[in-house]
Amino acid sequence: xxxxxxxxxxxxxxxxxxxxxxxxxxxxxxxxxxxxxxxxxxxxxxxxxxxxxxxxxxxxxxxxxxxxxxxxxxxxxxxxxxxxxxxxxxxxxxxxxxxxxxxxxxxxxxxxxxxxxxxxxxxxxxxxxxxxxxxxxxxxxxxxxxxxxxxxxxxxxxxxxxxxxxxxxxxxxxxxxxxxxxxxxxxxxxxxxxxxxxxxxxxxxxxxxxxxxxxxxxxxxxxxxxxxxxxxxxxxxxxxxxxxxxxxxxxxxxxxxxxxxxxxxxxxxxxxxxxxxxxxxxxxxxxxxxxxxxxxxxxxxxxxxxxxxxxxxxxxxxxxxxxxxxxxxxxxxxxxxxxxxxxxxxxxxxxxxxxxxxxxxxxxxxxxxxxxxxxxxxxxxxxxxxxxxxxxxxxxxxxxxxxxxxxxxxxxxxxxxxxxxxxxxxxxxxxxxxxxxxxxxxxxxxxxxxxxxxxxxxxxxxxxxxxxxxxxxxxxxxxxxxxxxxxxxxxxxxxxxxxxxxxxxxxxxxxxx
Amino acid sequence: xxxxxxxxxxxxxxxxxxxxxxxxxxxxxxxxxxxxxxxxxxxxxxxxxxxxxxxxxxxxxxxxxxxxxxxxxxxxxxxxxxxxxxxxxxxxxxxxxxxxxxxxxxxxxxxxxxxxxxxxxxxxxxxxxxxxxxxxxxxxxxxxxxxxxxxxxxxxxxxxxxxxxxxxxxxxxxxxxxxxxxxxxxxxxxxxxxxxxxxxxxxxxxxxxxxxxxxxxxxxxxxxxxxxxxxxxxxxxxxxxxxxxxxxxxxxxxx
Numbered sequence: 001x002x003x004x005x006x007x008x009x010x011x012x013x014x015x016x017x018x019x020x021x022x023x024x025x026x027x028x029x030x031x032x033x034x035x036x037x038x039x040x041x042x043x044x045x046x047x048x049x050x051x052x053x054x055x056x057x058x059x060x061x062x063x064x065x066x067x068x069x070x071x072x073x074x075x076x077x078x079x080x081x082x083x084x085x086x087x088x089x090x091x092x093x094x095x096x097x098x099x100x101x102x103x104x105x106x107x108x109x110x111x112x113x114x115x116x117x118x119x120x121x122x123x124x125x126x127x128x129x130x131x132x133x134x135x136x137x138x139x140x141x142x143x144x145x146x147x148x149x150x151x152x153x154x155x156x157x158x159x160x161x162x163x164x165x166x167x168x169x170x171x172x173x174x175x176x177x178x179x180x181x182x183x184x185x186x187x188x189x190x191x192x193x194x195x196x197x198x199x200x201x202x203x204x205x206x207x208x209x210x211x212x213x214x215x216x217x218x219x220x221x222x223x224x225x226x227x228x229x230x231x232x233x234x235x236x237x238x239x240x241x242x243x244x245x246x247x248x249x250x251x252x253x254x255x256x257x258x259x260x261x262x263x264x265x266x267x268x269x270x271x272x273x274x275x276x277x278x279x280x281x282x283x284x285x286x287x288x289x290x291x292x293x294x295x296x297x298x299x300x301x302x303x304x305x306x307x308x309x310x311x312x313x314x315x316x317x318x319x320x321x322x323x324x325x326x327x328x329x330x331x332x333x334x335x336x337x338x339x340x341x342x343x344x345x346x347x348x349x350x351x352x353x354x355x356x357x358x359x360x361x362x363x364x365x366x367x368x369x370x371x372x373x374x375x376x377x378x379x380x381x382x383x384x385x386x387x388x389x390x391x392x393x394x395x396x397x398x399x400x401x402x403x404x405x406x407x408x409x410x411x412x413x414x415x416x417x418x419x420x421x422x423x424x425x426x427x428x429x430x431x432x433x434x435x436x437x438x439x440x441x442x443x444x445x446x447x448x449x450x451x452x453x454x455x456x457x458x459x460x461x462x463x464x465x466x467x468x469x470x471x472x473x474x475x476x477x478x479x480x481x482x483x484x485x486x487x488x489x490x491x492x493x494x495x496x497x498x499x500x501x502x503x504x505x506x507x508x509x510x511x512x513x
Numbered sequence: 514x515x516x517x518x519x520x521x522x523x524x525x526x527x528x529x530x531x532x533x534x535x536x537x538x539x540x541x542x543x544x545x546x547x548x549x550x551x552x553x554x555x556x557x558x559x560x561x562x563x564x565x566x567x568x569x570x571x572x573x574x575x576x577x578x579x580x581x582x583x584x585x586x587x588x589x590x591x592x593x594x595x596x597x598x599x600x601x602x603x604x605x606x607x608x609x610x611x612x613x614x615x616x617x618x619x620x621x622x623x624x625x626x627x628x629x630x631x632x633x634x635x636x637x638x639x640x641x642x643x644x645x646x647x648x649x650x651x652x653x654x655x656x657x658x659x660x661x662x663x664x665x666x667x668x669x670x671x672x673x674x675x676x677x678x679x680x681x682x683x684x685x686x687x688x689x690x691x692x693x694x695x696x697x698x699x700x701x702x703x704x705x706x707x708x709x710x711x712x713x714x715x716x717x718x719x720x721x722x723x724x725x726x727x728x729x730x731x732x733x734x735x736x737x738x739x740x741x742x743x744x745x746x747x748x749x750x751x752x753x754x755x756x757x758x759x760x761x762x763x764x765x766x767x768x
Contacts (some may be wrong), residue, residue, distance in 0.1 A: 061709030423688040446551035
């Protein structure tokens, strides 16, 4: 009788308590689950390629006539700069004072809230030359504005009820704006520094008004008609203290007849009338403000992102729903009983992977689309070269990648809650894409509301154009304007993703796998 | 007939079917109502010159309802592949083209019935809300309104068939839905934002969704890129073509 003694082997047991497996290990496990599915890697690659290709197609479809010579501000912004000006030269330091008594529409239409009457110090009579102005408006009180993109509010005085005194003092390259109700006690609004202001400048009273905008919007069509308005302002007690080579006030239309000036080309020129009692009546048209009607070349470079989103949604959803479908989720939860940790690891992996793929794709989309747009007439000076590493472009590139990544996270969260790919994919795509389609069709207030409260708000991050609060602008979804600022728009999507994750964590803990 | 009965039983015993049909009705109605209540005569220069297409506006809900129909169509076939029922189905009914035809018929009839409810409710609500906003209530017996309503029902049924044919082609729900949603939503979106009139016109003529929804127009028909019935024909052609292609592959491929 023989006995075979088999050596007893202790089977391997992990020293770690299963529930306390480190988070890094969990990340590695989820990462392995992701990269070993070849179809998902393929989908990622397709997503990147499609994003770039569609962006190119979108960019090459866009064109602009672009043969208009734009007026450029000292900082390169495209601006409107035409107004009626009653001026004298001022050499060295000096002060100009006036009382504005009335500002009225001269063409029968309602006065624009941003019509302007006031004093201005301008380097030269060339459109786009540096300036500083203090002005009264019908809708926004007294303002100080300088070099087109800067604006400071003064008092809230209303010309319809009482006249306003305005004063500009020039000392070296500093211009100080004052206002007063009675011409005796003056309060300072703003002290402005105009870089390298020459010794001799033009000072005087001016009048200008933005265009009238009539907007009609209905299903499938928007018509926006704009017409140049004409306004008349009355000034008295116009006085200049300082050295002037010109003894009398002369009037001129600055930027009159420039191609991008508002109003018809054969419009009547502005006029200045002086009454025997010293009342100057100025009639003029035009505006001194940034031009916001140009296309946004940053936004035009990212049209492929809309398609890329679909792939990200599919990936984010399948990363969890396929586990439910195959029953792998039970293995996962046996290995790691802490379900929230599993969810966290999945979120980190899907967010990191999608961001890492989306970032090069959006950067490449932007770079290639920019050169395509340049061929189609979006050239300097009206459309300055945009550097990938500077504010609007960099924000849009990184923001678009973050958008794609957040959409994947949102899909993951919805996938955990719904557990079926079909429902989750459809829900997320509808949430992100449909509001924009409806926004084209619905009345404007409803459209803007949709673009604030749905994840579609995030597309605001692709905007490169700056919308100034002191320019009335119709924010139309069809011309690519989103009602939220870029970063707050993206945070709406982030809030949705976070809410979906919290709901997912809650339902994971509550429900059976 | 036995095929149809079998497919009808499969379709009606799935809880998701009824959820999705309820969603189609609810979503169509909700979005339509919201759209109708958002419009006032203030958007027009004066009430007499108001060209707002109120019928089309009250049927806006189709934009959202179609997602539920697509999912329903895709699941009708995709779920069988997902769970393996397809092999049982084909063992019991070896005539594959008849299986597909029966599925398509059952699906189309069911979706059309649910959509008809959704569309009629949308129009009914619009009739109640529009007069309070200063608009004329659309009449159901009016020719263009009837065309818009019947056309919208057909659009939703065709979208369900589109989902079915995509799922037959892909043998997978997720892929079919992703592709279907891109056709329903992303293509129209790109058509709107692309800055080139030629391409906008091409997409609105030849992409299934903007083309098919021209059936909802009751005003300014001469300004549509494609006429109402030809537009619906474009979607029908896509659905029929893909269904035929799906049918051929269904017969030649392994289940």
